[in-house]
Amino acid sequence: MTNVRSDSATDDPEVDLSAARATDAELRRIIDTIPVLAWCNRPDGSNEFINRRWQDYTGLSQNAASGWGWKVAFHPDDLGPLWGRWRSMLSSGERGAIEARIRRHDGVYRWFSSRVEPLRDELGNVVRWYGTSTDIDDLKRAQIELQQGQEELRRITDAIPQAIIVLSPEGLPLYTNRVSYDITGVSLEEVTAENYRARVFHPEDVERLREERQAALSRPEPFSNEQRVRGRDGRYRWFLIAYNPLLDADGRIVRWYATGTDIDARKRSEDRTRNENLALREEIGRASMFQEIVGRSEALSRVLSEVAKVAPTDSTVLILGETGTGKELIARAIHEQSKRSSGAFIRVSCGAIPPSLIASELFGHEKGAFTGALQRRSGRFESAEGGTIFLDEVGELPPATQVALLRVLQEREFERVGGNRTYSVDVRVIAATNRDLSSAVSDGTFRRDLFYRLNVFPVRLPALRDRVEDIPALIEYLIPQYAKKAGKVIRSVAAETLTELQAYDWPGNIRELQNVVERAVILCEGDTVSIDPTWLARTDGGTKTAPLVADLVERERAMIEDALRASAGAISGARGAAAKLGIPRQTLESKIKKLGINRHIFRS
Numbered sequence: 200m201t202n203v204r205s206d207s208a209t210d211d212p213e214v215d216l217s218a219a220r221a222t223d224a225e226l227r228r229i230i231d232t233i234p235v236l237a238w239c240n241r242p243d244g245s246n247e248f249i250n251r252r253w254q255d256y257t258g259l260s261q262n263a264a265s266g267w268g269w270k271v272a273f274h275p276d277d278l279g280p281l282w283g284r285w286r287s288m289l290s291s292g293e294r295g296a297i298e299a300r301i302r303r304h305d306g307v308y309r310w311f312s313s314r315v316e317p318l319r320d321e322l323g324n325v326v327r328w329y330g331t332s333t334d335i336d337d338l339k340r341a342q343i344e345l346q347q348g349q350e351e352l353r354r355i356t357d358a359i360p361q362a363i364i365v366l367s368p369e370g371l372p373l374y375t376n377r378v379s380y381d382i383t384g385v386s387l388e389e390v391t392a393e394n395y396r397a398r399v400f401h402p403e404d405v406e407r408l409r410e411e412r413q414a415a416l417s418r419p420e421p422f423s424n425e426q427r428v429r430g431r432d433g434r435y436r437w438f439l440i441a442y443n444p445l446l447d448a449d450g451r452i453v454r455w456y457a458t459g460t461d462i463d464a465r466k467r468s469e470d471r472t473r474n475e476n477l478a479l480r481e482e483i484g485r486a487s488m489f490q491e492i493v494g495r496s497e498a499l500s501r502v503l504s505e506v507a508k509v510a511p512t513d514s515t516v517l518i519l520g521e522t523g524t525g526k527e528l529i530a531r532a533i534h535e536q537s538k539r540s541s542g543a544f545i546r547v548s549c550g551a552i553p554p555s556l557i558a559s560e561l562f563g564h565e566k567g568a569f570t571g572a573l574q575r576r577s578g579r580f581e582s583a584e585g586g587t588i589f590l591d592e593v594g595e596l597p598p599a600t601q602v603a604l605l606r607v608l609q610e611r612e613f614e615r616v617g618g619n620r621t622y623s624v625d626v627r628v629i630a631a632t633n634r635d636l637s638s639a640v641s642d643g644t645f646r647r648d649l650f651y652r653l654n655v656f657p658v659r660l661p662a663l664r665d666r667v668e669d670i671p672a673l674i675e676y677l678i679p680q681y682a683k684k685a686g687k688v689i690r691s692v693a694a695e696t697l698t699e700l701q702a703y704d705w706p707g708n709i710r711e712l713q714n715v716v717e718r719a720v721i722l723c724e725g726d727t728v729s730i731d732p733t734w735l736a737r738t739d740g741g742t743k744t745a746p747l748v749a750d751l752v753e754r755e756r757a758m759i760e761d762a763l764r765a766s767a768g769a770i771s772g773a774r775g776a777a778a779k780l781g782i783p784r785q786t787l788e789s790k791i792k793k794l795g796i797n798r799h800i801f802r803s
Contacts, residue, residue, distance in 0.1 A: 236301075236311070236332040238269075242325045244289050253332070258304030274300035274308050292317055292325050298339070301332065310339035362428075362438070362459035364390075368452040370416045379459070384431040401427035401435050419444050419452050425466070428459065436463040468508075493676050494669025498661035502529070509656045510536035515608065517593075517653045518631040520660030523708030526631040527591060529658060534587040539627055542586025545579050550592035558600045559616045568617020580613060580624050587627045593653065594634035594645060601646045608652040628653070635752065637795020654797050659757065663705040663712060670701050673709065674716060678728060681720040689720060693729035703735045756794050759787070760801070768802035 230237050231251035239248040246269045249261060257264070257272045264272070273281060277299035288295045294316050300308040311332040318327040353376070362379035364372050372390045380386060383399050392398075396405055404426035415422040421443045427435035438459040445454040509516055510533045518526045527546065534544045552560050559568070563578030579588060590596075596604065607613050612623045630653045639645035663670070674692060682689045696719075705711055719730045762776035769775045770784055770791075776798075777784040791798055 238330050238332070240328040240330070242289075242328070244285060244328070247327075256303060257301065272302050274302065276300075288315060289328075292319075298335070309334055309336035311335060364457040364459070366442075366455040366457060368416075368455070370412065370455060373454075382428060382430055382436075382459075399429055401429065403427075415442065416452075416455065419446055419450060425462065436461060437466040438462060494666060494672050496661075496666035496669045498666045499669060502658060502660060505656075505658050506533055507536070509533065509658070511538065512656075513538070513627055515627070515653055515655040516629045517636075517655070517657045518629065518660065519657055520631075520633060521662050521708055522633050523710030524660040524662060525709060526633075526660060527589065529660065530587075530589040530591075530629045530631060533629060534589075534627075537587070537627065539586050543583050544587050544589065545583040546589045546591060547579050548591045550595035554597040554600075557597065558603060561600065562603060562613045562615055564616035565618040568615070572617065575615075578613075578615065580607065580626055581622065583624075583626045585625055587629055590628065590630040592632060592634075593630040594632040594636055594639055596645075598644075598646070601649050605646065605649045605652060608649070635794075637793065640795055641793065650795060651797065654795070656800065657797070659760070662753075663708045664703075667701045670712070671697060673712060674700065677713060677716045678720060681717045685720055687720065687723065688726055689723060689728050690726040691728070693727055696729045699730060699732055699735065752794075755790070756796065759790060759794065759796060763796070763798050763801040766801075768798045768800075770798065 233250070234252070236253040236256060237250040238246060238253055240246050245266045246264055249259075249264050249269070253264070254260060259268070259272055262268075270278060270282075281297055281299045284295070284297050294314075296315070297313045298310060299313070301311045302308050312335045313330050313332040315328055315330040317325045318329060320326050359376065360378060362382055363376040364379060365374040366372050372395055375385070375387060375390050385395065385399060389395070389398075408424050408426060412424065421441065423439060423441040425437060425439055428438045429435050439462045440457055440459050442455050442457045444452050445456065447453050506529060516530075516533060518529055520526055530546075531544060534540060547561065549557060559572075559576070559578065561578050561580055563576050563581060564572050566572060566575050590604075603613060607624065607626075608628060611625065612621050614621055636645055636650050636654075640647045640650050674697070678689050678692070700712070700715070707714075715730060715734055716728075718734065719728045723729070758780065759776065762779045763770075765779060766774055766776045770777055770787055772778065775784070777787040780787060
């Protein structure tokens, strides 16, 4: 420390020198004692002086640190940025600060913040640089950990397959994750723009939800809404936006966290189901057997809902139900609402064809394959190419034909009877039966593997006695048709007749109801229809044993399927189907196996 003069200096040179040395020593003691690393550099940046704390901390002497020797005390990774910053300050002559790691005498590096001030002469030229270095390692490491935590949190949010948006208490977006950017193409910098919502969300939804959203944002409670989000391609997709608040200790909203889940497929499926259901009902209205599914009962609604869902797919469907419940009509409706609707719908009544000819009827035959095969003939499967084949009474197929059908379902190929060439086929299979195929499997008359292949999506049609609330609507629909044929005008139905019709158990289902109504219209002499109770062929208890047993089996099946549907296919557990039915799990599993129920189709 030089060029220091005391105010009490005299004209005696020796006295002045002694006083200066004393002052210099005092200042050096002060600088060596202050709790920071202090130093002084020349105008070119080379070191002139370091205090005792600097020496003790780094283990470098004054001689070792002088000039450019001080560089060895800094972390090699920090020297580049440090030197660039130092040169900029030397060039500008302005004060500043530099952060870098300094090596301690034991080899440990810690972060320091060095603040630098220039000393100028009367002309404004820098004659010295004075600096202090303060340990900020704990703060720096906390900052680094916080930054790493933020980066980790960002990586986590970017990995979540949902759009995530952080909003202010007023609902203004502050941050979005990578998925949100991938969906919308709106960058993080653009998120804070005033027109963000107008750019991202459908204008109709912004307007529709404006007041509802603002009201919800004012309450510290989670809420959600459904709205359309504009993608990079300019098309809108439906998203479920769920908002969750972050509250401070006083219950005030600090942030809103919004997650967006793509529900476009679900929304479109709902719209498609709704439209297809309408289209299905209209199509049924034009069909000759529309009356078989007239009604609004819960059982019928369930069937129509299942039909609307499975029709657009290409899955194999097994229609189950008693005679006269309209299995062929449902099969046609599935075909008409499928992507194969422009193709053929080929119906095969498996029970009406002799067992010896059924294979030829389905797969065709070569000339001379059997007596009477005078020429090659294509089968029904070839005729249904690109369309749908409906195998009615599929439970009547003989074993050999079951094997051939299984091959078609598994490999989409077959051979004609009497031939060895393999033909590929693109046909959707819809089968129907009024038999209990699970019992047939147990009896060995129907292949288990074929049953599983057919039972991909079972549709069980309710018997008329299970939806008696639909009988008035059915009669209302049937009477005008038969009255028109008979050239009559019918205005009403006798009250006692309606009571009789609803009390009857209809073993022939709707087909039997059609016959009774047609007969009543023909015999009607006025404008009010009535029936003779003797037309309803009731049986006594002794002759009704078999239908009663069959009905109990069907009711048991329906109860089990309803329980599986409610439990999403789960059997055990507090919410499983066994608990819902109030029976042991082993008992339910045994019944499911006996009835041939595929519980996996009920998984949601």
